[in-house]
Amino acid sequence: MTFDRSQRRRVWSLLAKGLTGLAVVAVLIPLIAVIGEAVVLGGSVLSWSFLTSNPPLPCSPRPGVTCPTGGIAPAIEGTLILLGLASLWSVPLGIGAAIFASEYSDRFRAARIVGLTADVMSGVPSIVVGVFVYSVLVLYAPSIVFSTLSGSLALSVIMLPIVTRTTETALRTVPRSVREAALALGIARWKTSLRVVLVTALPGVVTGILLAIARAAGEAAPLLLTDGGSFRGFVGLDQQVAAMPILIFTFADSPYQNWIRVAWGAALVLILLVLALSVLSRLTLERLSRRMRGM
Amino acid sequence: MVWGNRLFAGITGLTAAGVVGVLVALVAVLAYTARSTLERFGLRFLFTTVWEPAPLNVYGIVPFVVGTLTTSLLALLISIPVSIGAAIFITQHAPPWLRLPVGQLIELLAAIPSIVFGFWGLIVLVPLMRYHIEPALGRYLGWTGLFSGTPIGLDVLTASLVLSVMTIPTITAITRDSIAAVPTSQKEAAIGLGATEWEVTRRAVLPYARGGIVAAVGLGLGRALGETMAVTLVIGNRNQIPDSLFSQGQTIASLIANQFAEASGPLELSALVEAGLVLLLITLAINLGARAFLARSKVPRAGDDA
Structure with missing residues (x-):
């Protein structure tokens, strides 16, 4: 044919x-x-008690022995504390830098570097971030190299470029006319930036924070070198704390069947957390674009 | 209230300097912490093929650079055609009601933590490779030399496959965005000349979106080069230059993850930090390049929309 x-x-x-x-x-x-x-x-392992009990001792089933499943309560606690602290360090810094980058780029050419820096920084491998925070603390605070504080610093370096970039983009979507209207009313420039521009762009800022937390929540590599592997809940900023990604890594690569089951449960909890944050961030972003359409 | 403005500019300026400072400090602190191996081995670090901890204390990065490049490039070999194909289907061929959900699904999948991909690779993919796929590859393609040796599943090939799955959402999403940004007039002109659907894509859309696609591949490559946990779980972790796709290996990232906690002494620690510095510089260069393409690809767009 x-x-x-x-x-x-x-x-x-x-x-x-x-x-x-x-x-x-x-x-x-x-x-x-x-x-x-x-x-x-x-x-198959997810239940209320899985979220509220401690991890089990390692065990593989033998005749006459049933292995306990236990839970991941300390790892959930640790992950939430690490993410909270990391947000505390990265959010104010990121928002400040984003305000400077978007509101002062006319007057200071150097402000344009901020966006580029954030873009480049978001491509830095997360394991390198771990090496970086480890190295800084070895130099300046050797006693807390492996600690909750150290882990939260590493996660904050992961979050920083995402918060900065998304906030800057959101601030730039606020029309110039809004700024001019505020200034024409005699409102000081700094108050305009903070109370008018930032507030108008707030849904976009929230989107950035949520995305950054979602990204940091799943990171195991930087924690490996800073927080280290602990199975305990939070006992102090200068002590190690458990975290879900590290627990999955340790338990997944073990020969114990009950640990592998727990790791799957933790993986599901982590996926649900990250997906919830992503969906939430999408909703807040839609809110921003709805708001901007009205202007 | 001039002082208020000055104070505000000062504070936000400081935070901006802080963000830039973190990036500068990244390079500077790593270089400083790696100073003992930088001084002792100099450029030899980049050309030495063995990693011998104390008491021998000889460190070279070649096996890990080979491992990193092999896994990342093989991963891209698989993920580039698949991702670009998927992006073309989503933007050009899919019925409108399917476009948004499929696109959002792929974006959500990009958010899944890499440790989960590694875990899945270890539990599901490794046995599949070991007992089914690799023996078959060895039987039929063993003569190429690429698939020789005993297949145990924990190897360079499996690591590459896991990486390809992980880079697909990144490349697909950015490619889709750059194809979607091609002006409709460009397509309509081609349709008006009597082009078939594929000819429109091939001759009018893809050339226009080329810059964005190159950037997508670059960002995907950046992700693959630096990926740690997923690779560490499935690559077999042996400090050797892989001689086939079935051999165990190590990437720079997996080397750091594996050795850091059990380094034999300060010199090995310094060598590990220097390995991190090399990885950082490679990924910075690739990301800067990709960003430049992404920025440039926007230029004609801005003019054409008018």
Whole structure:
């Protein structure tokens, strides 16, 4: 069978359509497999007591022995404390830098470096961030190299560029006319930036913070070198604390069946946390764009 | 209230300097902490093929650079065609009601922590590779030399596969955005000339979105090079230059994750920090390049929308 030129072109077009469709399937299969595995295996251990009890002792089933499942309460506590502290360090710094970058870029050319810095910094491998915080503390505060404080500093370096970038973008979506209106009313420039521009862009700022927390929540590599591996809950800023990503890493790579079960449960809890934060950030972003459309 | 303005500019200026300072400090502190190996080995660090902890104390980064580049490039080899294909389907062929949900699904998947991908790789993919896929590859393609040796599943090939799954959401999302930014007039002109759907994509859309696609690949590469936990769990962690895709290896990131806590002494610690510095400089260069492409690809867009 032979095709003429126009038939050949149409066949090519159909073929391309089919292949790109297959590509979508190829993208979704492994990704759905990952989530499916976590939902099925993690779902089988998830319960209220899983969220509120301590991790079990290592155990593999033998005849006459049933292994306890226990839970991940200290790791949930630790992750929440680490994320809270990391937000405390990175959010004010990031928002301040973003205000400078968006409100003063006309007067100070140097302000434009901030956006570029944030972009570049968000590409720094998270393990390198761990090495960095470790190195700084070895130099200046050797007694807290492995501590909650140290871990929170590492996570804050991960969060900083995301908070800065998203806030700057949000501030720039506020129309110039809003600033001019405020200034024309005789409101001081700094009050305009803080009480008018920042408040108008607030949903965008919240989006950035949520995205940054979502990203930091799943990071194990920087914690490995700063907070270290502990299974305890919070006992002090200068002491180590458990964290969900580290618990998954340690338990997943162990030969104990009950630890692997717990790791799946923790993976599911972590996925749900991150997805909830992502969905929430999308909702706040939509709120920002609705607000801007009215202007 | 001039002082109020000055104070506010001063404070926000300081925070801005703080953010830039963190990036500068990253490079400076790593270089300072790695000073003993920088002085002792100099450039030899980059060309030495062994990593021998104390008492021998010889450190070279070659095996890990090879491991890092092999896994990342192989991962991209798999993820680039798949991601670009998927992005083309989502923007050009998918019915409108399907576009948004599929796009959002892929973006949400980009948010899944890498440790979860590594865990899945270890528990699901490693046995699959070990008992089914790798023996078959060895039987039919062993003659190429790429698939020789005993397949145990914990190897360079499995690490590359896990990395490809992880880079796909990044590359797909950015490619989709840059294709979506191609002006409709560009497509309409091609349709008006009688182009088929594929010809519109091939000749009118893709060339226009090229800068964005290159940037997408660059950012995906940056993610793959620095990925730590997922790789550490499945690559087998042996300090050697891999001689086939079935051999155990180590990337710079997995080396640091594995050795840091059990370093044999201050010199190995310094060598590990220097390895981190090398990784940082590589990823900074690639990210800067990708960002430059992304920024440049926006220029014609701004003019064309008018």
